[in-house]
Amino acid sequence: MTPANDQTAKPSRAEFHQANQARAEAEAQRLLAAKAELGARWLAWVASQLYALKPAEYAQMVRRELQRLSQANTD
Incomplete structure (x- = not known):
């Protein structure tokens, strides 16, 4: 059986x-x-929340989106 x-x-x-x-x-x-x-507790809390997300690919998506939203709020 082929992967496809x-x-x-x-x-x-x-x-x-x-x-x-x-x-x-x-x-x-x-x-x-x-x-x-x-x-001040947010950074540690958000890190634990991201760590708990599965699969890792999804956690990375959330991390990138969080970074994008954070940058948009500071601009």
Whole structure:
């Protein structure tokens, strides 16, 4: 059986990104919204939240979106 015919094959990177982009954006917004409430504790808290996200590819998407949103708020 070839990987293209394997029903358990992982989606391509583009497919994974497309399927999870909206969820990653919402998660990043949730994390950023807690910043004012948590104050100085936010950085450690957000790191633990990102660490808990699975799979790692999704956690990286959330991390990038969080960075984008953070930069947009400081501009």
